[in-house]
Amino acid sequence: MSALYFSPSVPVFDANIRVGNPRDAFSDAWSREQVALEMQRHGVGRAVVFHAHAESISPQVGQELLEEWIAGDSRFVGMPCVLPTDECMQILDNLRKHNRLPCARLATVLSQMLPFTETYYGGLLEWLEQHGITLWIPIHAVDLRDVAATLRAYPQLQTVLTGTHYTHHLWIGPLMRAVPRLHVEMSRYEVFAQAEALAGEFGWERIVYGSGYPDYAMGPVLYYLHHCRCSREELALACGGNCDRLLRHVGF
Amino acid sequence: MIACSGMSDSNMSQTPHNFIDFHGHQGRWDVVGMWDEPSHMLAAMDSVGIERACVFNIFHPDSRLGHDRLHRFIQAHPTRFIGFAYCTPMLPRDRMMSELERAIGQLGFAAIKIYPLYGEIAMNDARWEPVYQFANDRGLAVISHTGSQPSVEPKLVMDVAPRFPRANFVVAHAGNLPAQRSQAITAARTFANVYIETCTTFRGPGVIEQLVDGAGADKVIYGSDMPLMDPRCQIGRIITAQLSEADKRMILGGNARKLLRIV
Numbered sequence: 462m463s464a465l466y467f468s469p470s471v472p473v474f475d476a477n478i479r480v481g482n483p484r485d486a487f488s489d490a491w492s493r494e495q496v497a498l499e500m501q502r503h504g505v506g507r508a509v510v511f512h513a514h515a516e517s518i519s520p521q522v523g524q525e526l527l528e529e530w531i532a533g534d535s536r537f538v539g540m541p542c543v544l545p546t547d548e549c550m551q552i553l554d555n556l557r558k559h560n561r562l563p564c565a566r567l568a569t570v571l572s573q574m575l576p577f578t579e580t581y582y583g584g585l586l587e588w589l590e591q592h593g594i595t596l597w598i599p600i601h602a603v604d605l606r607d608v609a610a611t612l613r614a615y616p617q618l619q620t621v622l623t624g625t626h627y628t629h630h631l632w633i634g635p636l637m638r639a640v641p642r643l644h645v646e647m648s649r650y651e652v653f654a655q656a657e658a659l660a661g662e663f664g665w666e667r668i669v670y671g672s673g674y675p676d677y678a679m680g681p682v683l684y685y686l687h688h689c690r691c692s693r694e695e696l697a698l699a700c701g702g703n704c705d706r707l708l709r710h711v712g713f
Numbered sequence: 714m715i716a717c718s719g720m721s722d723s724n725m726s727q728t729p730h731n732f733i734d735f736h737g738h739q740g741r742w743d744v745v746g747m748w749d750e751p752s753h754m755l756a757a758m759d760s761v762g763i764e765r766a767c768v769f770n771i772f773h774p775d776s777r778l779g780h781d782r783l784h785r786f787i788q789a790h791p792t793r794f795i796g797f798a799y800c801t802p803m804l805p806r807d808r809m810m811s812e813l814e815r816a817i818g819q820l821g822f823a824a825i826k827i828y829p830l831y832g833e834i835a836m837n838d839a840r841w842e843p844v845y846q847f848a849n850d851r852g853l854a855v856i857s858h859t860g861s862q863p864s865v866e867p868k869l870v871m872d873v874a875p876r877f878p879r880a881n882f883v884v885a886h887a888g889n890l891p892a893q894r895s896q897a898i899t900a901a902r903t904f905a906n907v908y909i910e911t912c913t914t915f916r917g918p919g920v921i922e923q924l925v926d927g928a929g930a931d932k933v934i935y936g937s938d939m940p941l942m943d944p945r946c947q948i949g950r951i952i953t954a955q956l957s958e959a960d961k962r963m964i965l966g967g968n969a970r971k972l973l974r975i976v
Contacts, residue, residue, distance in 0.1 A: 464730060464762060465961045467952050490918075499918065503953065626914065627941060630746035649914065651947070652746040653940040654753045678918040680953025685946035688760040 467684050468504045471693065474701035475500070475508040475679065477597075477623050477648050477671025480530050480537075481523075483513035491675055493530055493537070500536065503679040505672075507536050509564065509597075509704065515542035516599075517569045520549050538708060540597060542568040545575070545585040557592055563708040564621075565589060566597035577603040577611050586611070590618040595707040597646075600624040605632050609639040618642060619707055621669055627652045637663050644703065647682050648673030656689050656699075665695035669703050730762025733969040734944055736856065736885055736912050736936025737768040737794075739783045747941045751790055754940055758793070761948050766939060767969075769797040769826040776800050776812045784820045795973065796822040797856065802840035803832045810843055817851070823973050824854040835864040837872035845873055848880035854972045856883035856910060859897065861890050867897035874904040881972050883908045883934060887924060889915055898927035908968065910936040912947050921954040921964075930960035934968045 480491055489495060491513070500508060512530060515523020520542045531537045541556065543549045543565045556562035567577075575581050577598075589596050598608070598620055612620060623646040625633055630652050637643055637659065645659060648671045660668055670686060672679040686699050739749050749768075758766060768786070770779030776799055787794045798816035800809050816822045825848055829836050836857055848855045859867045867888040874882050887909045888897040901907045909924055909932055924933045935951050937944035951964050969975070 465952060465958050465965075467949070502955075627745045627747075631744060651914070651943045653748065653943045654757060655746060655943070675918060677916045678920070678950065678953065681916050681946045681949035684949025684953055685943060688757075688945045690756075 467680070467687070469683055469687060469700060471697040472701045473503075473505045473507075473670065473683060474704040475505045475672050475674070476621060476646050476669045476704040478508045478510045478674045479513050479516065479676070480510045481512045481514055481526055483516075484518060488675070493532065493534060496674070497534070497536060499674065499679060503683060505679055505683075506701070507538065509538045509540050509671075509708070511540045511542055511566050511597075515568065516566070520544055520568050521552060524552060538563050540564050540566050542566050543585060544568050544570070545582045550585065550588060553588070553594075557594070562592075562594060564595045564597060567599060567602040569599065569602045574602075574604060577607040579611060579614060582611065583614075586615045586618060590615040593617075593619075595619040595621060597621045597623055600626075600629065605629065605636070609636055612640045612643065616642070620644065621646050621707065623648065623671060624673070625650045630655070633659065634662065637667060643667070644669045644707070646671040647686070647699075648677050651682070651685065656686065657691070660689075660691065660695070660699075665691055665698045666703055668699040669707075670700045671704075730965075731764040732762050732935065732948070732965040733973075733975075734758070734763050734766040734937050734939060734948075735883070735934045735969045736910050737766045737939045737944075738941060739768045739770045739786045739794075740772045740779070742772070742941065745941060749786065749940050751786070755790065755793060757939070757944050761945050763944060763948070764966075765793055765795055766944070767795045767797055767824070767936075767973075769799050771799050771826060771828045771831075774801055774803050774831065776804065776809070776816070780812065780816045780820060780822070783822075796820065797824045797826045798822040799826045799828070800844055801828070801831055802834050802838070806840075806843060810847065813844065813847055817847075817853070824856060827855060827857045829864045830858060830860075830862060833864045836866075836869040841873070845877045845880055849877035850879070852879050852881075854881040854883055854908075856885050859884050859886055859888050859893060861888075861893050867893050867900055870907055871900050871903065874900065874907050878906055881906045881908060883910050883972070885910045885936065886913045887911055887920070889913050894920070894923070898924060901928035901932040908932050908934050908972065910934045911950065911964070912936040912938040912942060914942065916946075916950055921950050922956065925954075925956060925960055925964075930956070930963045931968060933964045934972070935965045
């Protein structure tokens with residue numbers, strides 16, 4: 462194959478795809494068929510998906526829409542979005558009892574950001590830790606200043622921080638040092654040579670490929686990871702193995 | 714020619730490549746992790762077949778200090794890095810122009826970088842005209858930062874490109890956001906001497922294809938913003954785009970060679 466074309470050399474599990482239409486935009490590109498086609502074009506075998514409606518409007522309605530969107534397609538792992546409310550906890554508990562809760566993602570709190578602190582999130586975090594459910598934390602849903610202090614109280618909780626950017630560069634190393642079970646999803650973290658730098662200090666086990674599709678293309682970060690200084694085994698972890706492990710934590 | 718060393722990649726052939734990265738920096742910006750360590754930059758370039766990277770130092774408004782540091786940087790690896798002059802009308806006109814003449818004439822820099830956000834001196838402000846005239850007289854390329862801020866909207870290049878037809882204007886970051894990207898495409902389609910450079914953190918699906926569809930592959934130039942952003946990720950946008958091999962070759966070096974008159 463020419464070096465002007467690329468396909469991944471290890472199994473790929475995309476840890477960060479948003480599906481469905483948000484309230485303020487519409488595109489057929491966000492349908493299951495189109496997302497699957499895009500995955501196929503880039504050699505992405507499976508993906509963790511969350512619904513746009515669940516992220517920013519209603520986790521409850523969004524979860525229904527997510528299940529309809531997936532429609533049993535085994536290439537997709539549905540990730541419920543959650544707010545720290547009793548209703549959301551009931552949804553999570555119900556999913557867990559039916560062995561349909563692979564992970565969870567913080568919903569975006571609009572207008573006034575809810576502090577990511579024990580006071581507001583303690584019950585949810587305790588429950589997730591107790592049941593071994595990995596939490597995806599989009600950076601736009603929290604104040605980074607709260608993350609380390611809050612997560613330290615839940616040392617067994619696995620987390621995946623998504624959406625970090627070069628403007629967060631000074632935060633990432635100390636956060637990963639302070640919170641040993643925190644992983645970094647790479648869709649926006651393209652700070653020069655930092656994949657290798659983070660992996661060098663923390664191990665490739667804590668680097669997670671995600672595309673951030675449809676806001677970001679699937680290919681570039683995948684291509685980047687394939688050109689990092691790492692072994693094939695380490696590449697496989699970053700491109701899919703780690704994501705798989707974080708979901709399999711509860712037996713998926 | 715650089716043989717791709719594609720570290721973990723079994724897909725990469727060992728075919729030599731001579732890609733050119735048209736947008737890079739020299740200097741450090743520590744708060745965002747930008748570090749111009751040549752060995753790291755060269756390793757990343759080698760892994761994806763980038764033979765040469767164009768770099769500029771935009772951190773010193775007197776230009777001279779930055780040019781001297783850039784010159785030393787390039788002298789250590791003269792076959793791998795190409796220096797661009799940096800100038801700003803924050804300097805008095807005579808100092809700006811004399812330093813520009815030194816950078817091009819004595820230090821051997823190949824093109825000009827401007828960053829109108831510093832000082833909020835819009836791309837079409839008359840204070841830039843001596844720079845554009847200088848580029849026009851010598852057939853040089855001028856690459857400008859662009860984005861959504863008023864002083865750097867790509868539409869401004871349409872005010873200057875037709876007045877300096879022998880200069881080539883390169884719209885860096887392709888305007889970054891969709892509205893400004895459309896302006897960049899319009900400018901490049903309208904004027905023969907306007908080109909679009911690709912690097913951005915807004916790596917949406919289909920953006921590279923949109924640039925090529927709108928402006929033509931002969932008007933799109935690969936750049937990475939290295940060592941702010943990683944060239945491996947940014948070049949991945951071109952490699953994984955749905956384009957012909959011929960189009961990719963133009964974007965990844967052919968067009969830059971033409972602008973920089975590299976044989």
